[in-house]
Amino acid sequence: xxxxxxxxxxxxxxxxxxxxxxxxxxxxxxxxxxxxxxxxxxxxxxxxxxxxxxxxxxxxxxxxxxxxxxxxxxxxxxxxxxxxxxxxxxxxxxxxxxxxxxxxxxxxxxxxxxxxxxxxxxxxxxxxxxxxxxxxxxxx
Numbered sequence: 181x182x183x184x185x186x187x188x189x190x191x192x193x194x195x196x197x198x199x200x201x202x203x204x205x206x207x208x209x210x211x212x213x214x215x216x217x218x219x220x221x222x223x224x225x226x227x228x229x230x231x232x233x234x235x236x237x238x239x240x241x242x243x244x245x246x247x248x249x250x251x252x253x254x255x256x257x258x259x260x261x262x263x264x265x266x267x268x269x270x271x272x273x274x275x276x277x278x279x280x281x282x283x284x285x286x287x288x289x290x291x292x293x294x295x296x297x298x299x300x301x302x303x304x305x306x307x308x309x310x311x312x313x314x315x316x317x318x319x320x
Contacts, residue, residue, distance in 0.1 A: 206302040262277070
């Protein structure tokens, strides 16, 4: 399976500052390069500023969406076989479908928990930025 990663780097020295599954980065929009010290606009937005599509791309990027979508498709087919199939096969198929769903989605749970934490931090930064305005505190 091909996994697509998105890379983000400093415009001056080309030092990479992010390597993510999602094409959307959460942040204040300003970043200081650890390599050259340049403060630049990095294109980030905070969670409340994102469109619905950007929120979906952040939480379920292409790779994750395909993986989880495939697992859900297998679970739906397993449920259909359990409902419409032979009486003896139904329970076994449903159990196998549930097991496959857990095996597909289970490894992604830490990813979803981490994304949720980033969203919570982004909302808090946005609230502080609204209260205090633009200051140097908001440079990542």
